[in-house]
Amino acid sequence: MPRILIPTPLRQYAGNLDSVELNGKTVGELLGALTAEYDELRRHLYTGEGKLRSFVNIYVNDEDIRHLDKEATSVAEADTISIVPSIAGGR
Amino acid sequence: MRAHAEQAYPNECCGAMLGRIGSGTKLVQRAVALDNAYAGSQKARYEIRTEDLLEADLLARRDGLDLIGIYHSHPDCDAYFSRTDLQNSCPWYSFVVMSIRSGRFDHATSWLPNPEQTAAEPEQIVYPEEAACPES
Numbered sequence: 222m223p224r225i226l227i228p229t230p231l232r233q234y235a236g237n238l239d240s241v242e243l244n245g246k247t248v249g250e251l252l253g254a255l256t257a258e259y260d261e262l263r264r265h266l267y268t269g270e271g272k273l274r275s276f277v278n279i280y281v282n283d284e285d286i287r288h289l290d291k292e293a294t295s296v297a298e299a300d301t302i303s304i305v306p307s308i309a310g311g312r
Numbered sequence: 313m314r315a316h317a318e319q320a321y322p323n324e325c326c327g328a329m330l331g332r333i334g335s336g337t338k339l340v341q342r343a344v345a346l347d348n349a350y351a352g353s354q355k356a357r358y359e360i361r362t363e364d365l366l367e368a369d370l371l372a373r374r375d376g377l378d379l380i381g382i383y384h385s386h387p388d389c390d391a392y393f394s395r396t397d398l399q400n401s402c403p404w405y406s407f408v409v410m411s412i413r414s415g416r417f418d419h420a421t422s423w424l425p426n427p428e429q430t431a432a433e434p435e436q437i438v439y440p441e442e443a444a445c446p447e448s
Binding site for chain 2: 226230231264280283285303305307310312
């Protein structure tokens with residue numbers, strides 16, 4: 222099954238697991254399965270309107286899904302999905 | 313982290329903090345310097361490439377550590393958490409800000425933004441020598 226890596230601060234909402242294996246053929250299906258299993262994760266990943274938060278980036282292996290088919294990106298059994306936040310700032 | 317910030321002066325530096333989260337504490341065990349990828353003047357802005365942050369997270373996992381926070385510097389101003397910081401940073405991590413004045417480390421603060429990115433609460437920083445000698 223594809224494996225989703227859980228960022229450290231979100232593990233408290235995912236049974237304290239650092240990764241989760243779930244069934245799904247696309248990134249959208251996998252994230253849906255993840256938030257169905259761990260409901261508290263939803264508000265950290267999605268807006269109230271159900272869109273991925275602007276600072277949330279999803280990678281399939283080392284590819285940003287924005288450069289693929291976004292949430293419709295297909296996922297293979299051996300793929301690893303990473304949730305990577307955008308970080309920027311300044312004085 | 314201090315050396316990285318002084319080296320980057322007068323530009324802002326940025327990096328990832330790897331370590332462990334305990335009950336009510338976060339222990340930084342390793343700092344990973346990351347490239348400031350902001351395209352404009354880096355004297356007042358920083359940006360971390362997501363692929364660099366992903367690599368830092370994978371490095372942490374490989375070494376049995378956790379990615380627990382982000383650091384950056386504020387050249388020639390205080391280590392506050394600015395509106396720019398608040399609006400452009402993912403509110404999941406601790407953010408250490410270092411004030412660098414005339415090229416030298418002055419002070420640091422740590423901040424934890426709320427999920428709405430409307431405010432950040434300060435976190436106490438305990439340095440290794442203080443942790444080792446709590447009575448001194």
